[in-house]
Amino acid sequence: MNMEAIKAEFQSELNVVEDAKQLSSFWTKFLGKEGQIQGLMSGIKNVPKEEKKAYGQAVNEVKTWAQSLYDAKKEEIDKKAMMARYEEETVDVTLPAKHTAAGNLHPLTSIRNEIINIFAGMGFEVFEGPEIEDDDHNFTRLNVLKDHPSRDMQDTFWLTEDLLLRTHTSPGQIRVMDAKNPPIKVLVPGKVFRSDSDATHSPMFSQMEGLVVDEHITLCDLQGMLDQFVKAMFSGNVKTRLRPSYFPFTEPSVEVDVSCFKCGGCGCSLCKGTGWIEVLGGGIVNNKVLENCGVDSTKYSGLAFGIGMERIAMLKYGINHMGKLFENDIEFLKQFKA
Numbered sequence: 001m002n003m004e005a006i007k008a009e010f011q012s013e014l015n016v017v018e019d020a021k022q023l024s025s026f027w028t029k030f031l032g033k034e035g036q037i038q039g040l041m042s043g044i045k046n047v048p049k050e051e052k053k054a055y056g057q058a059v060n061e062v063k064t065w066a067q068s069l070y071d072a073k074k075e076e077i078d079k080k081a082m083m084a085r086y087e088e089e090t091v092d093v094t095l096p097a098k099h100t101a102a103g104n105l106h107p108l109t110s111i112r113n114e115i116i117n118i119f120a121g122m123g124f125e126v127f128e129g130p131e132i133e134d135d136d137h138n139f140t141r142l143n144v145l146k147d148h149p150s151r152d153m154q155d156t157f158w159l160t161e162d163l164l165l166r167t168h169t170s171p172g173q174i175r176v177m178d179a180k181n182p183p184i185k186v187l188v189p190g191k192v193f194r195s196d197s198d199a200t201h202s203p204m205f206s207q208m209e210g211l212v213v214d215e216h217i218t219l220c221d222l223q224g225m226l227d228q229f230v231k232a233m234f235s236g237n238v239k240t241r242l243r244p245s246y247f248p249f250t251e252p253s254v255e256v257d258v259s260c261f262k263c264g265g266c267g268c269s270l271c272k273g274t275g276w277i278e279v280l281g282g283g284i285v286n287n288k289v290l291e292n293c294g295v296d297s298t299k300y301s302g303l304a305f306g307i308g309m310e311r312i313a314m315l316k317y318g319i320n321h322m323g324k325l326f327e328n329d330i331e332f333l334k335q336f337k338a
């Protein structure tokens with residue numbers, strides 16, 4: 001085929017190329033290694049010697065011409081494809097955003113964080129002990145002797161003759177005193193286990209133990225700290241009162257009541273008409289417990305308290321059934337979004 005015919009065909013076929021696929025076969029037909037223009041190049045061997053130069057030049061011109069037309073077409077097609085994509089991927093910025101629900105902390109986690117924050121402000125550190133304890137840490141060294149009723153089969157989940165699921169966070173006291181010397185000021189948060197279940201009891205619940213051991217620690221320090229705690233936790237207007245109680249590991253032992261933050265102390269359903277709500281137990285660390293941990297009880301004294309975290313959460317948020325805190329009912333939990 002002669003040059004003019006190829007040019008004419010090139011031109012007319014290029015005119016009808018519409019997309020990248022057609023352009024690619026067009027390229028193969030004319031500009032590819034085995035294409036017609038390359039064919040013209042190879043045709044030089046049949047041209048008489050004296051015409052070779054002119055022929056070569058002419059083919060080169062065709063090649064440059066073809067390439068530039070091809071490039072222009074390619075640019076046009078690329079641009080068309082890009083515009084089509086822009087069209088297709090258009091984002092309507094006026095559409096309302098998709099709602100992604102952010103999670104929130106479980107109320108017990110919030111309470112735990114809040115208690116830690118309050119006591120951290122008074123210089124307490126956090127220590128965590130194991131949930132599986134032995135008799136020694138959970139009972140004996142806390143002065144809970146062999147025949148004490150709290151060891152009863154009904155309360156304690158025994159795993160072996162010696163191992164059990166801790167029934168309180170108080171074994172943390174022993175572990176901390178074993179690990180460090182006074183002055184001590186720690187919180188021990190954690191899960192505890194007792195064979196007990198009703199509206200206000202669950203076989204698993206959480207406590208926050210507090211322990212302070214130093215020189216001259218008295219019941220006044222305990223009440224002062226707990227006063228600060230309930231004011232920060234419930235309301236600036238509440239007061240605490242201590243009532244005598246009994247725990248084998250504290251002497252004297254107290255129950256701590258807070259004046260009702262709902263009715264201000266006049267009596268309502270929350271405080272069952274008494275004006276006071278029981279919030280925790282505590283006392284002065286029994287000398288026997290200090291001695292069991294090698295702490296010199298003639299030099300040091302200690303205070304300890306145990307806060308039931310579910311109880312605090314129930315009081316603070318007005319929850320009437322402890323089970324609600326463990327059911328993972330998403331509708332219930334959503335209400336605690338901070």
Ligand code: PHE
Binds near residue numbers: 305
């Ligand atoms: N361990 C006690 C309980 O579980 C609470 C407590 C802790 C009492 C520390 C006194 C001192 O009931």
